Amino acid sequence: MGEQNSVTAAVIVIGNEILSGRTHDTNLHYIAGVLTERGIVMAEARVVPDDEAVIIATVNELRARNTYIFTTGGIGPTHDDITSACIAKAFGVALHRHPVAVKLLEAHYEPGQLTEARLKMTEVPVGASLIDNPVSKAPGFRMENVFVMAGVPRIAKAMMDGVLPTLLEGPPIHATTVSCTLGEGVIAEGLGAIQADYPGLSVGSYPYFRAGQIGVSLVTRGTDRAAVDAATAAIKALVERLGGAAMVAEGMG
Amino acid sequence: MGEQNSVTAAVIVIGNEILSGRTHDTNLHYIAGVLTERGIVMAEARVVPDDEAVIIATVNELRARNTYIFTTGGIGPTHDDITSACIAKAFGVALHRHPVAVKLLEAHYEPGQLTEARLKMTEVPVGASLIDNPVSKAPGFRMENVFVMAGVPRIAKAMMDGVLPTLLEGPPIHATTVSCTLGEGVIAEGLGAIQADYPGLSVGSYPYFRAGQIGVSLVTRGTDRAAVDAATAAIKALVERLGGAAMVAEGMG
Structure with missing residues (x-):
C-alpha cells in the first residue's frame, strides 16, 4: 500500500x-x-x-x-x-x-x-x-x-x-467492501488469486455472524483507485461465480 | 504486586x-x-x-x-x-x-x-x-x-x-474501589502519600464524567488482602477529611 x-x-x-x-x-x-x-x-x-x-x-x-x-x-x-x-x-x-x-x-x-x-x-x-x-x-x-x-x-x-x-497526510487510502453469505472456505482460493494479482493492495477477509447467519466482508484497500475498483469487480465476479449474492459498498464495511 | x-x-x-x-x-x-x-x-x-x-x-x-x-x-x-x-x-x-x-x-x-x-x-x-x-x-x-x-x-x-x-494461577489479586466526587487535583497529594505507604500495592486514580458530574474512582490492587484493606480505609478517611463522600466497593469499580 x-x-x-x-x-x-x-x-x-x-x-x-x-x-x-x-x-x-x-x-x-x-x-x-x-x-x-x-x-x-x-x-x-x-x-x-x-x-x-x-x-x-x-x-x-x-x-x-x-x-x-x-x-x-x-x-x-x-x-x-x-x-x-x-x-x-x-x-x-x-x-x-x-x-x-x-x-x-x-x-x-x-x-x-x-x-x-x-x-x-x-x-x-x-x-x-x-x-x-x-x-x-x-x-x-x-x-x-x-x-x-x-x-x-x-x-x-x-x-x-x-x-x-x-499532521502530514498520506496518499488517500481507498476502500471497498464486498459482502456475501458464502463461507470463507469457499471463496478463499479465488480471493487469494485476486490478492496475488494486485500485490499493491490489501485484500482482507472478515467473517461475521449476524442474526444467526454466517457471512464475510471482503475489504479491498489501497491508494490506487483504479486498482481498488478492478479488484473489487473481480471479487464481486468471484462471489457470483460461486453462486453468492455480492453487496458492494464504499468503505471498510 | x-x-x-x-x-x-x-x-x-x-x-x-x-x-x-x-x-x-x-x-x-x-x-x-x-x-x-x-x-x-x-x-x-x-x-x-x-x-x-x-x-x-x-x-x-x-x-x-x-x-x-x-x-x-x-x-x-x-x-x-x-x-x-x-x-x-x-x-x-x-x-x-x-x-x-x-x-x-x-x-x-x-x-x-x-x-x-x-x-x-x-x-x-x-x-x-x-x-x-x-x-x-x-x-x-x-x-x-x-x-x-x-x-x-x-x-x-x-x-x-x-x-x-x-493455566497456572498467580496469587489472587484483591481490588477495592473508593469512589467520590472530589476532583483528582484535590486528593492527589494525600493519595500519593498513601501509595508511598503501601509500595507493594498499586493505587490508581481514574477520573470520570457521568451525568454531567465529575468523579474519580480510586482503585487499590494487590495480593496482600490486609494491606489492600488498610490502604482502602486510608483512602476513605482521606476523602472524608477533604469533605467528600466515599463509596467503597470490592473490585475495580
Missing part, C-alpha cells in the same frame, strides 16, 4: 487499568479511524503499564521508526500519572511548567484551587508545544513527533481532533 | 483491520479481565498487522519474557490468515496438518465442502496441541507457552474459556 511514501503512526496506550481489564480502551479505535481517513498508516499499537522503564523504551523504539506517535493516558495530577516525566526522560530533557499551561489553569480554577498537584498538569518536556484540551483545560503536548494526550475518551478525542489538521 | 512470584501474560492482537480502524477489538479487554481474575498479570499487549516479519519478531520477543502469550486473529482459511505459519517459523518448526483437526473438520463439513482452503485451518506447528473451538470447530492451538486463538470475538472467548483451567 504505497509504503515508499507512507506516513506512519504508532499508538501507545498507557495505563494499568487497561491491562487489568478494568477499563475497555476506546481511544485506539478512534485514533485508528481518523488516521486512516487521512492516509496515515497505523503500523502498530501497544498497551503498556504505568512503568517508567517500559514507557521510555517503548516511546524511543517507536518514535525512531514512525512519522508520528500518539500516547494516551497518564497526564493527570495523581502519582500514577507519569507519562510527561517519561517523555522528558525519553528525549533526555528536563520537565518545566509551561507558562501558557499555568495561565490556562489559573484562569480555569477558583482562587486557592490550583493545587500543587494540579500544577503538575502544566509540566511538559522543555521544547514541547501544547495540545488544546477544550473539555477540562489541562493540556496535552507535542514533543517532536510524539503527541501526548489524555486517557479519558472525551478528552482524548478532542485533543486528537485538534491535532489532526497539523 | 508480588512480581517475584508473578505469572505474567502478553496479548498479541493480529490484524490489519484493527489498525485501520475497521474493527474495534474487544478480545483484549475480555482476556485481560479473565487473566486478572486468576492472578495472572498482563504485562503488555500489542496490536500488529498481518505482516510475517512483525508477527514472528513480536512473538519471539514476548514469549521469552512472559509466562504466557495469547494471540488473536489470523487463523482462518484465507490468504491473509498467516498466524499459524508465523508461529511455526517463530519456533523454527514445520507446519503440519494435525490429524485430530482434520477429523474434526471432516465431521463438521458436508462431503465435498472440506476445501483445501478449509484444510489450511488444520495446519499447526509440529508439537502444538489443539484448542477447542465449540463455535465453528476449526481449532486454535497451543505451542509451548503461546496460545493461538481466533479473532472473531465469540470464538476467541470460547477458546479462552477453554484454556483458562489449564
Whole structure:
C-alpha cells in the first residue's frame, strides 16, 4: 500500500487499568479511524503499564521508526500519572511548567484551587508545544513527533481532533467492501488469486455472524483507485461465480 | 504486586483491520479481565498487522519474557490468515496438518465442502496441541507457552474459556474501589502519600464524567488482602477529611 511514501503512526496506550481489564480502551479505535481517513498508516499499537522503564523504551523504539506517535493516558495530577516525566526522560530533557499551561489553569480554577498537584498538569518536556484540551483545560503536548494526550475518551478525542489538521497526510487510502453469505472456505482460493494479482493492495477477509447467519466482508484497500475498483469487480465476479449474492459498498464495511 | 512470584501474560492482537480502524477489538479487554481474575498479570499487549516479519519478531520477543502469550486473529482459511505459519517459523518448526483437526473438520463439513482452503485451518506447528473451538470447530492451538486463538470475538472467548483451567494461577489479586466526587487535583497529594505507604500495592486514580458530574474512582490492587484493606480505609478517611463522600466497593469499580 504505497509504503515508499507512507506516513506512519504508532499508538501507545498507557495505563494499568487497561491491562487489568478494568477499563475497555476506546481511544485506539478512534485514533485508528481518523488516521486512516487521512492516509496515515497505523503500523502498530501497544498497551503498556504505568512503568517508567517500559514507557521510555517503548516511546524511543517507536518514535525512531514512525512519522508520528500518539500516547494516551497518564497526564493527570495523581502519582500514577507519569507519562510527561517519561517523555522528558525519553528525549533526555528536563520537565518545566509551561507558562501558557499555568495561565490556562489559573484562569480555569477558583482562587486557592490550583493545587500543587494540579500544577503538575502544566509540566511538559522543555521544547514541547501544547495540545488544546477544550473539555477540562489541562493540556496535552507535542514533543517532536510524539503527541501526548489524555486517557479519558472525551478528552482524548478532542485533543486528537485538534491535532489532526497539523499532521502530514498520506496518499488517500481507498476502500471497498464486498459482502456475501458464502463461507470463507469457499471463496478463499479465488480471493487469494485476486490478492496475488494486485500485490499493491490489501485484500482482507472478515467473517461475521449476524442474526444467526454466517457471512464475510471482503475489504479491498489501497491508494490506487483504479486498482481498488478492478479488484473489487473481480471479487464481486468471484462471489457470483460461486453462486453468492455480492453487496458492494464504499468503505471498510 | 508480588512480581517475584508473578505469572505474567502478553496479548498479541493480529490484524490489519484493527489498525485501520475497521474493527474495534474487544478480545483484549475480555482476556485481560479473565487473566486478572486468576492472578495472572498482563504485562503488555500489542496490536500488529498481518505482516510475517512483525508477527514472528513480536512473538519471539514476548514469549521469552512472559509466562504466557495469547494471540488473536489470523487463523482462518484465507490468504491473509498467516498466524499459524508465523508461529511455526517463530519456533523454527514445520507446519503440519494435525490429524485430530482434520477429523474434526471432516465431521463438521458436508462431503465435498472440506476445501483445501478449509484444510489450511488444520495446519499447526509440529508439537502444538489443539484448542477447542465449540463455535465453528476449526481449532486454535497451543505451542509451548503461546496460545493461538481466533479473532472473531465469540470464538476467541470460547477458546479462552477453554484454556483458562489449564493455566497456572498467580496469587489472587484483591481490588477495592473508593469512589467520590472530589476532583483528582484535590486528593492527589494525600493519595500519593498513601501509595508511598503501601509500595507493594498499586493505587490508581481514574477520573470520570457521568451525568454531567465529575468523579474519580480510586482503585487499590494487590495480593496482600490486609494491606489492600488498610490502604482502602486510608483512602476513605482521606476523602472524608477533604469533605467528600466515599463509596467503597470490592473490585475495580
